Amino acid sequence: MKLEQLHNHNSPNKSFNHPITNFSTKSFISSLFNSIVLHANPLGLHICYFLTITVLGYLALKLSKPRTDYTPTDFDLFFTAASASTVASLSTVEMEVFSNTQLVIMFTLIFLGGEIFISLLGLQLRRSKLISSSLHKNRANSSIADQEQSIELGSVMFQKPVESDHDDETRLLHNSIKSLGYVVTGYILVAHVLGTSLVSMYISLTTNAKSVLENKGLVLLTFYVFTTVSTFANCGFIPTNENMIVFRNNPGLLLILIPFGLVGETLYPPCLRLIIWVMERYTKRKEYTYMLENYKELNYGHLMSSKECWFLVATVFGFLTLQFVTFCIMEWSSGVMEGMSSYEKVVGSLFQMANARHAGESVVDLSVVSSVILVIFIVMMYFPPYTSFLPIGYQQQEEDIQSIKSRKMYKKKNIIQNLIFSQLSYLTIFVILICFTERKSLKDDPLNFNVLNIVFEVISAYGSVGFSTGYGCKRRLKLDENCIDKSYGLAGWFSKEGKAILILAMFYGRFKKFNVHGGQAWRLI
Structure with a gap:
């Protein structure tokens, strides 16, 4: 009887559903997503993402009408989107010049381009990879089980497979990434809701600040x-022509914005670890314990050890104090x-210095600031957000043995790469190219167009800051x-x-973490 059933099962005349015939559109899209996105190079994904939102933003700005009679050129609109x-x-x-619709488009682009939001997308991709890997493993195990069943049909009693420690570790890692995604999402939502509420409350209660916006006709x-979005993302765009200079006599508003600029960039890792620590203390969930003890396994660069967070906090406030006193x-x-x-x-001085690292909002005219302060700004803008002074002994403890061996093996290759393709090399190239394209202005208008101002503009674009010395007709x-x-700034x-070279500098600044081993060469001693 069993042989007859087996014969009928393998009979060519018996109809059966082939997997290809049931291949749905959803499965095809999922397979295409797994093959392209999940296995793509991270740098390639970043490039495609930024180019996509930039082009879409440009098209949206172009289709929207400006607020005034002046219509920006297509190139200026693309520059603004980038x-x-x-x-x-x-x-x-x-x-x-931009209408309310265009301002909405701009802060949407700022939100989508914010580092924390992009890191949230990276967490979701990481989680998708784990799910895809688990499904692939389960299918492989299922295929092996089917083969065993066909060989010993009807003679084997199958038992529920025993889960290994590796499976438990993978499940815990997946749940930890999922929980971390919830924490980051909550962090973003709370920051924006709280920031918007505080700014609106202050403007509503302050007559002169509210009258400024009403006189300008802003919604x-x-x-x-x-x-709020611009400050948290450390962008530096403000809907007013004068940026924050128009609110220089409103210290309450400046004090509200300072912490949001810090927690949105330089102090994000310490704040994130503090939140996870609080969640672990009150919920006792093992996912949060796993995040604190195995932060490297999550492959989330913004999650650091407690010692690194302390050093980062000390460095941030050390730089801030040094700049404040000097200014x-x-x-x-x-x-x-x-x-x-x-x-x-x-x-105002505290606000200006807090924005000098990456936020880019300003309460003073940088064109009349002394050259000493401009040089300090250039140095601060060049440093990555997580630059920290770490003791030599602690750095040596954090070094991995395998990476040391690899570094020795490819020492000559790394030396060549650091000499030819270092960050300063690219920035020097950008400065030289702009000096070449603007050589006529450098000759005819040296007070506005000089090497220091051009270097300042390039480093500002590279550091995603937005500071500019501007242009003055009286300085001609x-x-x-x-x-x-x-x-607008000197770039205008x-x-x-x-402008095209500056756009390259902007994009290169967002991709700099993929160069020189993720920025390890910038760590200061």
Whole structure:
């Protein structure tokens, strides 16, 4: 009887459903996603992602009408889309030219280009890879079981397979990544809701600040959300032409924005670890314990050890204190903060220095700031957000033995790469190319176009900061009656070739973590 059933099962005349005939569209899309996205190079994914949102943002800006009669050129709109998506915040068009719809498009690009949001997408991809790997393993095990069943049909009693420690570890890793995704999502939502609420509350209760926005004809809700999103993403775009200079006499608003700029970039790892520690203490869930003890297994670069977080906090506040003291010494009585009280000067200086690393918002005119401060800004903008001073002994403890052997094996190759393809090499190339494209302006207008200002602009684009020395018609050696001062940066006065090079610098700045082993060469001792 069993032989007859086996014969009928293998009979060619018996109809059966082949997997290909039942291959649904959903399965095809899922398979295509797994083969392209999950197995793609991370750098390639980042490039495709930023190019996609930049192009879509450009098209959306182009289809939307501006607020004024002036219509920006297509190249300036693309530059603006690239600057928003890379959170570089360099401008070639005055912000008040854009309509409310275009402002919404811009802060959407800023949100999508924010580092924390992109890291959340990376967590989801990591989780998808684990699921795909588990499914592949289960299918392989199922195929082996089917083969065994066909060989010993009806004579074997199958038992439930015993789960191995490796399966438990994989499940715990998957659950930890899932929980971490929830934590990061909550972090983003709470920051934006809280920031928008505080900004709106302050503006509503402060008559002069509210009147500024009403006189400019800006939609208040758009300003609240735009400012919060831009500050948290460390972009630097503000809907007003003057950036935050127009609010230099509102220290309350500046004090609200300072912490959101810090927790959105440089202090994100310490804040993230603190939240996970609190969750672990109160929930007692093993996923949070696993995150704290096995943070490297999660492959989430923003999750660091407690010692690294402490060193990072010390470095951030050390830089902030150094800049604050230097700025107050150099600019307290220089006229840069003219019209501000002593308290407003202290808060304004603190705000300016907190934005010098990556946020890019400004309460002073950088064109009249001393060269000493500009050089300090260049150094601060060049440093990555997680630059920290680590003791030599601690660095040696963190070194992996295999990486040391690999480094010795490819020592000559690494030396060549660091000499030829270092960060400074690329930045030097960008500066040289822009000096070449703007050589006529360098000759005819040396007070606005000089090497220091160009270096400042390139480093600002590379560091995704957005600081600019601007352009002043009164600084021209040959006065031109047709010259009209604009509130956008020096980049707005570049040629198309110079702007294109700045766009490359913006994108390169967002991809710099993929160079020099993820930025290890920047760690200071």
